[in-house]
Amino acid sequence: xxxxxxxxxxxxxxxxxxxxxxxxxxxxxxxxxxxxxxxxxxxxxxxxxxxxxxxxxxxxxxxxxxxxxxxxxxxxxxxxxxxxxxxxxxxxxxxxxxxxxxxxxxxxxxxxxxxxxxxxxxxxxxxxxxxxxxxxxxxxxxxxxxxxxxxxxxxxxxxxxxxxxxxxxxxxxxxxxxxxxxxxxxxxxxxxxxxxxxxxxxxxxxxxxxxxxxxxxxxxxxxxxxxxxxxxxxxxxxxxxxxxxxxxxxxxxxxxxxxxxxxxxxxxxxxxxxxxxxxxxxxxxxxxxxxxxxxxxxxxxxxxxxxxxxxxxxxxxxxxxxxxxxxxxxxxxxxxxxxxxxxxxxxxxxxxxxxxxxxxxxxxx
Amino acid sequence: xxxxxxxxxxxxxxxxxxxxxxxxxxxxxxxxxxxxxxxxxxxxxxxxxxxxxxxxxxxxxxxxxxxxxxxxxxxxxxxxxxxxxxxxxxxxxxxxxxxxxxxxxxxxxxxxxxxxxxxxxxxxxxxxxxxxxxxxxxxxxxxxxxxxxxxxxxxxxxxxxxxxxxxxxxxxxxxxxxxxxxxxxxxxxxxxxxxxxxxxxxxxxxxxxxxxxxxxxxxxxxxxxxxxxxxxxxxxxxxxxxxxxxxxxxxxxxxxxxxxxxxxxxxxxxxxxxxxxxxxxxxxxxxxxxxxxxxxxxxxxxxxxxxxxxxxxxxxxxxxxxxxxxxxxxxxxxxxxxxxxxxxxxxxxxxxxxxxxxxxxxxxx
Numbered sequence: 001x002x003x004x005x006x007x008x009x010x011x012x013x014x015x016x017x018x019x020x021x022x023x024x025x026x027x028x029x030x031x032x033x034x035x036x037x038x039x040x041x042x043x044x045x046x047x048x049x050x051x052x053x054x055x056x057x058x059x060x061x062x063x064x065x066x067x068x069x070x071x072x073x074x075x076x077x078x079x080x081x082x083x084x085x086x087x088x089x090x091x092x093x094x095x096x097x098x099x100x101x102x103x104x105x106x107x108x109x110x111x112x113x114x115x116x117x118x119x120x121x122x123x124x125x126x127x128x129x130x131x132x133x134x135x136x137x138x139x140x141x142x143x144x145x146x147x148x149x150x151x152x153x154x155x156x157x158x159x160x161x162x163x164x165x166x167x168x169x170x171x172x173x174x175x176x177x178x179x180x181x182x183x184x185x186x187x188x189x190x191x192x193x194x195x196x197x198x199x200x201x202x203x204x205x206x207x208x209x210x211x212x213x214x215x216x217x218x219x220x221x222x223x224x225x226x227x228x229x230x231x232x233x234x235x236x237x238x239x240x241x242x243x244x245x246x247x248x249x250x251x252x253x254x255x256x257x258x259x260x261x262x263x264x265x266x267x268x269x270x271x272x273x274x275x276x277x278x279x280x281x282x283x284x285x286x287x288x289x290x291x292x293x294x295x296x297x298x299x300x301x302x303x304x305x306x307x308x309x310x311x312x313x314x315x316x317x318x319x320x321x322x323x324x325x326x327x328x329x330x331x332x333x334x335x336x337x338x339x340x341x342x343x344x345x346x347x348x349x350x351x352x353x354x355x356x357x358x359x360x361x362x363x364x365x
Numbered sequence: 366x367x368x369x370x371x372x373x374x375x376x377x378x379x380x381x382x383x384x385x386x387x388x389x390x391x392x393x394x395x396x397x398x399x400x401x402x403x404x405x406x407x408x409x410x411x412x413x414x415x416x417x418x419x420x421x422x423x424x425x426x427x428x429x430x431x432x433x434x435x436x437x438x439x440x441x442x443x444x445x446x447x448x449x450x451x452x453x454x455x456x457x458x459x460x461x462x463x464x465x466x467x468x469x470x471x472x473x474x475x476x477x478x479x480x481x482x483x484x485x486x487x488x489x490x491x492x493x494x495x496x497x498x499x500x501x502x503x504x505x506x507x508x509x510x511x512x513x514x515x516x517x518x519x520x521x522x523x524x525x526x527x528x529x530x531x532x533x534x535x536x537x538x539x540x541x542x543x544x545x546x547x548x549x550x551x552x553x554x555x556x557x558x559x560x561x562x563x564x565x566x567x568x569x570x571x572x573x574x575x576x577x578x579x580x581x582x583x584x585x586x587x588x589x590x591x592x593x594x595x596x597x598x599x600x601x602x603x604x605x606x607x608x609x610x611x612x613x614x615x616x617x618x619x620x621x622x623x624x625x626x627x628x629x630x631x632x633x634x635x636x637x638x639x640x641x642x643x644x645x646x647x648x649x650x651x652x653x654x655x656x657x658x659x660x661x662x663x664x665x666x667x668x669x670x671x672x673x674x675x676x677x678x679x680x681x682x683x684x685x686x687x688x689x690x691x692x693x694x695x696x697x698x699x700x701x702x703x704x705x706x707x708x709x710x711x712x713x714x715x716x717x718x719x720x721x722x723x724x725x726x727x728x729x730x
Contacts (some may be wrong), residue, residue: 031399035706054399097703330670343399
């Protein structure tokens with residue numbers, strides 16, 4: 001079934017995993033790799049990268065610097081990434097030197113909101129109505145297709161609500177389009193969802209698949225505030241979410257952990273919002289509630305190890321610690337539960353500084 | 366109540382914990398510190414130290430090298446240790462430069478089997494019968510006091526059954542004493558225990574106390590094979606174990622995590638075998654079964670943070686991966702549960718290479 005072209009032997013303990021990106025996700029990946037006796041090298045363009053503190057070594061370089069990337073690749077048995085906006089050309093360059101998981105093609109699709117939506121639709125999975133917005137003449141047909149209100153989004157480089165604007169008229173679209181610098185956009189119909197959810201899943205290079213239980217996600221100001229497992233999802237919705245993830249993973253011939261953000265509709269059906277080709281904030285609760293976390297699962301997948309058991313042994317609520325909230329670390333430390341701080345030197349408004357997970361007895365498998 | 370003379374303000378996130386010793390315990394301490402946004406510096410005399418791979422920086426130096434220790438201290442907000450056989454003079458030297466937890470006096474007592482036994486007895490807690498063996502003329506009275514068979518042990522530097530010999534006569538004692546190089550020894554009466562257990566507990570610099578549930582420990586060839594929680598301990602024995610730990614922690618004015626190895630007698634009573642002034646192999650299951658592991662708990666205690674909740678949310682069985690067993694890492698990776706490998710370059714017979722923890726639903730608080 002697998003179309004993978006870069007099958008490689010498992011990276012044994014003592015081998016080295018390269019991680020592109022040095023944020024908190026890279027940091028938690030490095031910590032998970034260390035548990036398995038694997039070394040890590042981190043590549044990032046930010047000298048204050050939180051992941052630099054917990055790895056074997058790091059390269060400070062631009063993601064477009066092929067020379068620096070080659071030097072990095074020479075130190076790694078396999079390379080992976082913690083954020084999706086790595087130039088496709090850089091990944092392709094790396095893939096000539098060392099196995100790279102997930103592969104560049106999966107990244108290419110999920111880096112672009114239009115390609116992603118088309119891909120999901122072609123896989124037979126529901127999404128919001130959407131329409132391309134490349135030039136002024138797209139405004140009218142897009143608004144007609146998607147209705148008002150709808151959301152104009154840049155096709156690339158958006159996260160946490162950046163590069164998004166709610167629009168209700170052609171002049172709204174024109175203003176937002178100009179503000180975004182007239183880059184290629186997509187208009188998405190407004191989805192009257194009951195609540196939001198996600199599914200975090202892993203696919204091995206042998207096509208094996210393992211999905212964690214699906215959390216309900218609560219956002220504030222476009223930023224994840226908390227994830228609850230099992231939340232309001234029914235057993236059937238939890239299963240449907242995993243089925244969607246399996247379809248997407250297979251269709252992308254994906255290797256590693258990925259997340260699918262979902263809208264849960266009032267009629268109980270699920271629509272795909274977007275795909276994140278990486279470990280995901282809504283999966284942080286797996287560190288405590290599962291024997292193998294999303295971070296370890298990703299390391300296992302990209303290293304060619306057997307996937308771990310995604311069963312959870314507890315219910316969980318994960319809450320992000322944002323911006324100034326991190327100044328209250330001593331209060332968090334007094335609460336029963338698991339505190340995680342990412343080692344970011346500077347507190348900025350809305351910045352993800354850490355998270356806190358509370359466990360409670362398992363109420364549902 | 367506290368007699369601590371080195372009270373210090375909490376080390377805030379971003380601060381640095383110094384760890385003396387770079388083995389697997391130091392490695393897991395460094396990983397736990399990273400979760401809290403703390404940096405780590407590791408000092409060790411072994412260039413192949415597993416902890417060197419996951420810390421911010423390390424010093425390769427001898428534990429007797431005061432200059433190297435001073436350079437190390439200058440990089441740390443507080444210093445702690447992962448193994449007890451650090452020269453007391455080195456700890457005292459460090460303590461003049463930077464807060465050191467646990468303090469040198471607690472180490473001095475637990476480094477010496479005779480001082481430790483006297484200390485435990487004076488605290489009103491049961492131990493095996495014991496007698497000093499410094500010179501030949503001690504052989505007869507020691508054997509008379511302890512009976513035959515009994516165990517001759519060096520007073521210092523023993524671990525995993527090293528520096529121990531079973532003896533049944535004065536000539537047995539003479540042979541073992543000569544083999545140990547005539548260093549100061551202690552004879553301990555043979556304890557006909559039902560099974561072995563331990564208690565891993567933490568004490569904060571404010572005198573706060575938190576003990577994990579007490580595991581049953583199964584040894585093979587003097588090396589821990591597995592720990593089971595709750596194992597065969599009754600609720601009353603679990604409580605008694607914690608009471609013993611609290612008494613010992615208070616009497617030592619201890620700051621940090623320590624373990625008390627216990628004999629569970631056929632009549633249900635508990636005797637103290639020995640005290641380990643550090644995180645302990647029999648507490649590794651806390652990584653998965655508790656929101657705050659023994660490693661994080663130790664970091665919290667020595668950093669002056671509030672102690673975490675030691676409640677466990679699952680039953681657990683921890684099994685050591687010893688020597689050649691580590692070659693079967695791929696088989697362990699396929700088993701449901703949590704695999705930990707310590708990143709040791711070389712497999713040696715009996716060497717602790719990793720551990721594996723299986724969780725099952727909580728059967729008892």
